[in-house]
Amino acid sequence: xxxxxxxxxxxxxxxxxxxxxxxxxxxxxxxxxxxxxxxxxxxxxxxxxxxxxxxxxxxxxxxxxxxxxxxxxxxxxxxxxxxxxxxxxxxxxxxxxxxxxxxxxxxxxxxxxxxxxxxxxxxxxxxxxxxxxxxxxxxxxxxxxxxxxxxxxxxxxxxxxxxxxxxxxxxxxxxxxxxxxxxxxxxxxxxxxxxxxxxxxxxxxxxxxxxxxxxxxxxxxxxxxxxxxxxxxxxxxxxxxxxxxxxxxxxxxxxxxxxxxxxxxxxxxxxxxxxxxxxxxxxxxxxxxxxxxxxxxxxxxxxxxxxxxxxxxxxxxxxxxxxxxxxxxxxxxxxxxxxxxxxxxxxx
Amino acid sequence: xxxxxxxxxxxxxxxxxxxxxxxxxxxxxxxxxxxxxxxxxxxxxxxxxxxxxxxxxxxxxxxxxxxxxxxxxxxxxxxxxxxxxxxxxxxxxxxxxxxxxxxxxxxxxxxxxxxxxxxxxxxxxxxxxxxxxxxxxxxxxxxxxxxxxxxxxxxxxxxxxxxxxxxxxxxxxxxxxxxxxxxxxxxxxxxxxxxxxxxxxxxxxxxxxxxxxxxxxxxxxxxxxxxxxxxxxxxxxxxxxxxxxxxxxxxxxxxxxxxxxxxxxxxxxxxxxxxxxxxxxxxxxxxxxxxxxxxxxxxxxxxxxxxxxxxxxxxxxxxxxxxxxxxxxxxxxxxxxxxxxxxxxxxx
Numbered sequence: 190x191x192x193x194x195x196x197x198x199x200x201x202x203x204x205x206x207x208x209x210x211x212x213x214x215x216x217x218x219x220x221x222x223x224x225x226x227x228x229x230x231x232x233x234x235x236x237x238x239x240x241x242x243x244x245x246x247x248x249x250x251x252x253x254x255x256x257x258x259x260x261x262x263x264x265x266x267x268x269x270x271x272x273x274x275x276x277x278x279x280x281x282x283x284x285x286x287x288x289x290x291x292x293x294x295x296x297x298x299x300x301x302x303x304x305x306x307x308x309x310x311x312x313x314x315x316x317x318x319x320x321x322x323x324x325x326x327x328x329x330x331x332x333x334x335x336x337x338x339x340x341x342x343x344x345x346x347x348x349x350x351x352x353x354x355x356x357x358x359x360x361x362x363x364x365x366x367x368x369x370x371x372x373x374x375x376x377x378x379x380x381x382x383x384x385x386x387x388x389x390x391x392x393x394x395x396x397x398x399x400x401x402x403x404x405x406x407x408x409x410x411x412x413x414x415x416x417x418x419x420x421x422x423x424x425x426x427x428x429x430x431x432x433x434x435x436x437x438x439x440x441x442x443x444x445x446x447x448x449x450x451x452x453x454x455x456x457x458x459x460x461x462x463x464x465x466x467x468x469x470x471x472x473x474x475x476x477x478x479x480x481x482x483x484x485x486x487x488x489x490x491x492x493x494x495x496x497x498x499x500x501x502x503x504x505x506x507x508x509x510x511x512x513x514x515x516x517x518x519x520x521x522x523x524x525x526x527x528x529x530x531x532x533x534x535x536x537x
Numbered sequence: 538x539x540x541x542x543x544x545x546x547x548x549x550x551x552x553x554x555x556x557x558x559x560x561x562x563x564x565x566x567x568x569x570x571x572x573x574x575x576x577x578x579x580x581x582x583x584x585x586x587x588x589x590x591x592x593x594x595x596x597x598x599x600x601x602x603x604x605x606x607x608x609x610x611x612x613x614x615x616x617x618x619x620x621x622x623x624x625x626x627x628x629x630x631x632x633x634x635x636x637x638x639x640x641x642x643x644x645x646x647x648x649x650x651x652x653x654x655x656x657x658x659x660x661x662x663x664x665x666x667x668x669x670x671x672x673x674x675x676x677x678x679x680x681x682x683x684x685x686x687x688x689x690x691x692x693x694x695x696x697x698x699x700x701x702x703x704x705x706x707x708x709x710x711x712x713x714x715x716x717x718x719x720x721x722x723x724x725x726x727x728x729x730x731x732x733x734x735x736x737x738x739x740x741x742x743x744x745x746x747x748x749x750x751x752x753x754x755x756x757x758x759x760x761x762x763x764x765x766x767x768x769x770x771x772x773x774x775x776x777x778x779x780x781x782x783x784x785x786x787x788x789x790x791x792x793x794x795x796x797x798x799x800x801x802x803x804x805x806x807x808x809x810x811x812x813x814x815x816x817x818x819x820x821x822x823x824x825x826x827x828x829x830x831x832x833x834x835x836x837x838x839x840x841x842x843x844x845x846x847x848x849x850x851x852x853x854x855x856x857x858x859x860x861x862x863x864x865x866x867x868x869x870x871x872x873x874x875x876x877x878x879x880x881x882x883x884x885x
Binding site: 385392409441443494500505 | 561730741749751752755756760761788789792798833836843846848849850853
């Protein structure tokens with residue numbers, strides 16, 4: 190167990206570690222309503238597809254608690270409105286929509302008499318989503334272990350650890366499991382501009398886990414690959430289309446291209462809640478554009494000249510052809526993904 | 538003419554713009570001895586292969602002025618010592634060695650009687666190197682224009698403008714010439730971690746030239762290429778081996794791989810003084826490792842956790858196979874480079 194946590198439900202309040210202040214300060218913020226949770230997602234107090242899925246669940250739970258509705262119909266209406274607010278907070282990760290829909294569908298299937306019962310059910314389902322996420326990550330890590338050799342020098346992009354999930358992590362969860370199982374792992378940590386989740390969050394998590402690592406500039410991955418220093422790549426995902434095209438943090442595609450050029454396996458790790466079977470390909474995944482200031486300023490210090498223009502897509506799409514396998518809690522999907530993902534998701 | 542300059546010889550003093558403080562402050566530093574110039578190169582007060590070649594020339598000129606030698610033999614000995622100090626300051630760019638050797642060979646060919654004559658000759662040759670660099674860049678830009686279409690959206694890495702040279706620039710010189718010749722150019726500026734020469738210096742130079750641009754994270758180049766938004770890539774070089782393998786700022790290789798994957802032309806621009814015909818391939822080019830703190834801190838602010846390890850190769854090698862052409866002041870070299878570079882350098 191880590192001595193920090195990403196997100197928790199505490200007596201009608203959602204507590205989150207403030208990831209914007211890590212690794213310099215470990216502090217927590219409490220949110221009491223859905224607007225607060227949506228803001229926390231948008232401002233990246235919390236980030237990582239599975240973590241924001243859990244946050245959306247708790248956001249609905251807060252909406253249920255705070256609602257002044259006296260009929261189940263009105264509460265339902267308030268919950269739908271809250272779900273829309275949450276789903277609008279960030280567009281790319283499908284986990285937000287997945288969590289909201291899961292809760293709304295669950296309560297939709299039952300005929301409710303008491304508002305209090307309905308409220309309790311929303312909270313229960315939100316807690317279930319969070320609890321399952323921690324279990325799912327451990328299960329993914331078990332599958333992931335199959336592809337990690339006894340000695341592995343791994344490039345990792347962005348942050349996919351405990352902080353990106355409710356606990357344990359996705360891609361970083363596999364690395365952690367490999368380390369805990371006595372494998373000799375060394376991690377090249379892409380710093381992951383512009384938000385520096387690698388340098389700030391992944392380095393911090395690896396330090397606490399005692400896993401050896403070195404932080405590198407994102408542009409240096411090809412250099413280390415060409416030097417023969419990289420055995421594997423592990424990344425997370427924000428949305429996987431039915432054909433295996435994967436949206437993940439900006440820079441993932443460049444990393445995948447470099448890995449492909451060097452014949453280095455490139456693994457995506459994520460729960461099936463991140464798979465969006467509705468979308469035929471990555472072309473349909475909406476890519477969030479974030480403020481230019483994330484590029485032109487770092488930690489409150491301006492780096493580019495005043496008035497500089499910057500473009501800041503937060504995610505990119507890695508086409509399935511560059512992905513060796515997609516590791517989920519239900520098993521490992523390999524090409525052709527159309528078939529393997531559908532089978533793992535239970536629709537084939 | 539720009540209203541700033543990179544480096545100048547002023548009455549026995551070398552004045553340089555302090556590039557570490559750009560774009561926030563435009564200030565100049567004066568150096569009076571060879572140790573000061575070597576330190577300025579090492580600490581990146583001045584950077585860019587052609588610019589540090591000129592700095593090395595002026596460093597030798599300072600050594601000539603400051604030397605207390607009373608015989609030509611002793612002065613020669615002092616100059617050799619000064620040359621070694623300068624060549625040690627940074628290992629990758631061959632221009633340092635080129636400039637030092639050019640001056641030493643020039644004075645070696647003559648029989649000197651007066652120490653003052655020898656001193657004057659060193660200064661004269663250093664001034665010639667600097668003056669020629671400005672001319673060479675304009676000549677390269679003329680050749681470069683041949684490959685720039687009427688409308689061109691260009692990715693550029695690091696800084697290769699006036700600041701990287703004595704004046705005008707190499708890769709950015711081509712872009713500037715295209716703009717000045719009425720072509721419709723738009724520049725995607727790789728911010729170029731870790732030192733952020735793109736965000737800090739290239740954005741600043743483009744702003745002053747009135748050339749439209751946007752700064753992007755280095756990891757975003759593949760995203761924009763895949764969106765069909767990039768027509769060409771232009772980069773500079775720190776050393777080109779005889780087979781065309783090119784050392785340039787870290788991140789260049791990743792950019793070249795992305796361009797190759799998308800069928801986008803990738804041009805290297807640099808003077809023939811950057812070509813090292815002595816080296817059979819890029820494998821033999823020494824790559825400078827710079828301090829980890831350049832990764833873990835930005836502008837005096839720590840980003841990674843205390844104690845974080847980081848690896849900071851300052852350059853990478855782009856193999857010749859990924860380079861469409863190498864544009865020099867003597868013409869455009871195309872594959873096979875072994876032959877075309879030798880011909881341009883006049884040894885074939």
